[in-house]
Amino acid sequence: MADPMHQFQIQKIVELPTVTVFGMPIDLSITNSVAAMLLAATLLSVFYVFASAKRAVVPGRMQAVGELLYNLVDGLGDSIMGHAGKKFLPFVFTLFAFVLFMNLQGMFLIFTATSQLAVTLTLGMLVILTVVVVGFAKNGLKFFKLFAPSGVPWPLYFLLVPIEILSFLIRPVTLALRLFGNMLGGHVVLKIFAGFVIALGGMGLIGFPGALLAMGSVVALTALEFMVAFLQAFVFAVLTCVYLNDVLHLDSH
Amino acid sequence: MDASAAKFIGAGLAMLGMIGAGIGLGVMFGNYFQGALRNPTAAAQERPMLFLGMALTEALGIFALVVAILILNGK
Numbered sequence: 001m002a003d004p005m006h007q008f009q010i011q012k013i014v015e016l017p018t019v020t021v022f023g024m025p026i027d028l029s030i031t032n033s034v035a036a037m038l039l040a041a042t043l044l045s046v047f048y049v050f051a052s053a054k055r056a057v058v059p060g061r062m063q064a065v066g067e068l069l070y071n072l073v074d075g076l077g078d079s080i081m082g083h084a085g086k087k088f089l090p091f092v093f094t095l096f097a098f099v100l101f102m103n104l105q106g107m108f109l110i111f112t113a114t115s116q117l118a119v120t121l122t123l124g125m126l127v128i129l130t131v132v133v134v135g136f137a138k139n140g141l142k143f144f145k146l147f148a149p150s151g152v153p154w155p156l157y158f159l160l161v162p163i164e165i166l167s168f169l170i171r172p173v174t175l176a177l178r179l180f181g182n183m184l185g186g187h188v189v190l191k192i193f194a195g196f197v198i199a200l201g202g203m204g205l206i207g208f209p210g211a212l213l214a215m216g217s218v219v220a221l222t223a224l225e226f227m228v229a230f231l232q233a234f235v236f237a238v239l240t241c242v243y244l245n246d247v248l249h250l251d252s253h
Numbered sequence: 254m255d256a257s258a259a260k261f262i263g264a265g266l267a268m269l270g271m272i273g274a275g276i277g278l279g280v281m282f283g284n285y286f287q288g289a290l291r292n293p294t295a296a297a298q299e300r301p302m303l304f305l306g307m308a309l310t311e312a313l314g315i316f317a318l319v320v321a322i323l324i325l326n327g328k
Contacts, residue, residue, distance in 0.1 A: 079301060174312040181315030235308040238301055 004191035008115055008184065036113040040101040048097075069097065073237055080241040084248045091130065092244075095123065096237035099179065103229035106183065107222070114232075115183040117176065124176035127240050135247030145250055175239060182232050186225045193218045260324060267321040274314025281306050 014030040030038075051066030059067055073093045077085045099114060106112025113119050135143040147164040148157060196214035200207035285303050289296035 076301060079298065174309075177315050177319060178308060178312045181318050182311075185315075185318060231304070235304055238304055239308060242305060 004188045004195065007110065007112075007187060007191060010116070032111045033113050033116050033119065036105060036109070036111045037102065037119065039109075040098060040105050040113065043105075044097055044101045069093075069100075072234075076234075076237060077241055080238070081245045081248055085241065085244060088134075088241075088244055092237050092240050095127070095240060096233055099123070099236050100230065100233035103183065103233055104226075106187065107226055107229055112183050112187060114179050115187060117180045120180040121172070121176040123179075123236075124172035127175060127243065128172040131243045131247055134244065135250070138247065139250050142250060143247065146246060171239075171243060175236065179232050179236060182228055186221075186228055190218065190221055190225060193221060260327075264321040264325040267324055268317055270317025270320070271314045274310055274317070277310040277313075278307060281310060 010031045010033055012029045012031050013035055016028040016030065018025050018027050020026070047062075048066055051062045054060060054063060056063065070093065073096050074089060077089050077092055081088065102113040102119075106115065132143075135146065139145070147161050147168065149160065149164070152160060193214050197211050197218065200211035200214060281303070285296075285299070288299070
């Protein structure tokens, strides 16, 4: 059977020289992962340039899809962060759309950029660093109140503060691992079931019913993966909003 | 039994952690639908919280997957 992990291998497409920054060598070569991200960003930009080109009162097909995605994130930010979150809508929407396009690209083309832990961890760190910076800019040193929720008997703080700090530090890790794990798991399962079709189909008439069953599973799983691709991008946006809300409304914490 | 066989068994056992995530997701969606069918007007505004809970529950299952991959690819 074909190796289901082969699809996640990084290959260099364009060789570029290695640059040394502060004594650390950084390989600038364009790999298939970088190419997939560039393509996703390009597709996203082109899509929204065309979707917002006419700006008609009664939207056409492209504009309707663009508005649908935008309204989804807009409503989400409003319901979680309230009015104060309006400023962060561009950030959240960009993250959502970028992750969505990378996920969907994995369904249509050969490479899923979000199945690389390096990519998802970068996005996760980006979110949490934004949260920290916004938290300090808005609250100053009161930011540390995040780790000490009010309305608790004081002896509990000895237990609660370490837990809160730990749960804050693990946020980027869970954010990254969730997206990475879902994409990796889904695509591995797809390839394994596709491998069943070939292996059973090659056995002749005996294996034919099994191959048919596996084929049906592949079709159903592909539909499921399209849903997961959208849902994970949505979950990423929801969690970004929730984490931002924590530091935006620190008084109610 | 050679070491690579033990590695596969260990990775398989590590995936048992997914059981908890499965039970958790079942309980969560079940309770959501119970609440949503009793009071459908309040269902829509609780949906982001549903997905948040789903994401947090699922993350714990994904940790099991990561441990399994670590065992499988460890030297």
